[in-house]
Amino acid sequence: xxxxxxxxxxxxxxxxxxxxxxxxxxxxxxxxxxxxxxxxxxxxxxxxxxxxxxxxxxxxxxxxxxxxxxxxxxxxxxxxxxxxxxxxxxxxxxxxxxxxxxxxxxxxxxxxxxxxxxxxxxxxxxxxxxxxxxxxxxxxxxxxxxxxxxxxxxxxxxxxxxxxxxxxxxxxxxxxxxxxxxxxxxxxxxxxxxxxxxxxxxxxxxxxxxxxxxxxxxxxxxxxxxxxxxxxxxxxxxxxxxxxxxxxxxxxxxxxxxx
Numbered sequence: 001x002x003x004x005x006x007x008x009x010x011x012x013x014x015x016x017x018x019x020x021x022x023x024x025x026x027x028x029x030x031x032x033x034x035x036x037x038x039x040x041x042x043x044x045x046x047x048x049x050x051x052x053x054x055x056x057x058x059x060x061x062x063x064x065x066x067x068x069x070x071x072x073x074x075x076x077x078x079x080x081x082x083x084x085x086x087x088x089x090x091x092x093x094x095x096x097x098x099x100x101x102x103x104x105x106x107x108x109x110x111x112x113x114x115x116x117x118x119x120x121x122x123x124x125x126x127x128x129x130x131x132x133x134x135x136x137x138x139x140x141x142x143x144x145x146x147x148x149x150x151x152x153x154x155x156x157x158x159x160x161x162x163x164x165x166x167x168x169x170x171x172x173x174x175x176x177x178x179x180x181x182x183x184x185x186x187x188x189x190x191x192x193x194x195x196x197x198x199x200x201x202x203x204x205x206x207x208x209x210x211x212x213x214x215x216x217x218x219x220x221x222x223x224x225x226x227x228x229x230x231x232x233x234x235x236x237x238x239x240x241x242x243x244x245x246x247x248x249x250x251x252x253x254x255x256x257x258x259x
């Protein structure tokens with residue numbers, strides 16, 4: 001009997017090793033392979049968005065550079081500057097259309113941070129250009145110098161404040177941050193207008209920024225960044241008030257009804 005067992009032992013051992021052995025691995029590595037695939041897909045999306053936003057930012061810097069000429073240009077000579085700004089803004093509008101086409105294919109709040117800052121900058125430029133008298137041929141017939149969020153959305157051809165759709169749009173926070181940036185730029189313009197001998201514009205700017213400040217006082221802001229930035233409006237108001245006060249001391253404030 002022992003001889004039979006010994007004779008068959010190599011065969012028994014061979015069959016034993018040929019049997020599937022239980023795996024010692026506790027995690028299937030394919031889990032991580034799938035995760036890497038998803039990471040690569042997200043990186044591809046971000047790269048595509050960054051490429052568009054990079055172009056938008058480059059054109060935005062050009063827009064802001066031209067707009068800055070308003071600080072050294074008398075109001076009655078501002079039209080050529082605003083025409084140049086309008087061309088750049090329209091070029092940015094085309095980039096926004098490209099951005100929207102790509103962004104609409106993906107979750108909005110997952111990628112919103114990629115373009116939010118540049119969209120704010122564009123809206124601020126649009127608002128400032130419109131306030132200075134530009135974009136007349138491109139605004140709606142009922143639009144005033146101050147464009148509402150709906151006016152901006154219609155001009156840029158993008159939705160605003162979407163609540164139920166997961167698609168590219170201009171948020172209320174982005175719009176308000178753009179308005180704050182515009183107010184800060186106007187406060188600077190009030191000072192530079194005096195240098196140009198224009199004593200009327202600081203009065204106009206003063207009235208406008210006070211109205212904006214009063215409007216922000218009505219808002220119950222939950223966004224920390226927006227709340228902190230909005231606190232800065234009062235400093236812009238004070239800056240303009242100081243300019244107007246200085247003009248009044250020198251008896252340079254235009255009389256009512258004068259231009």
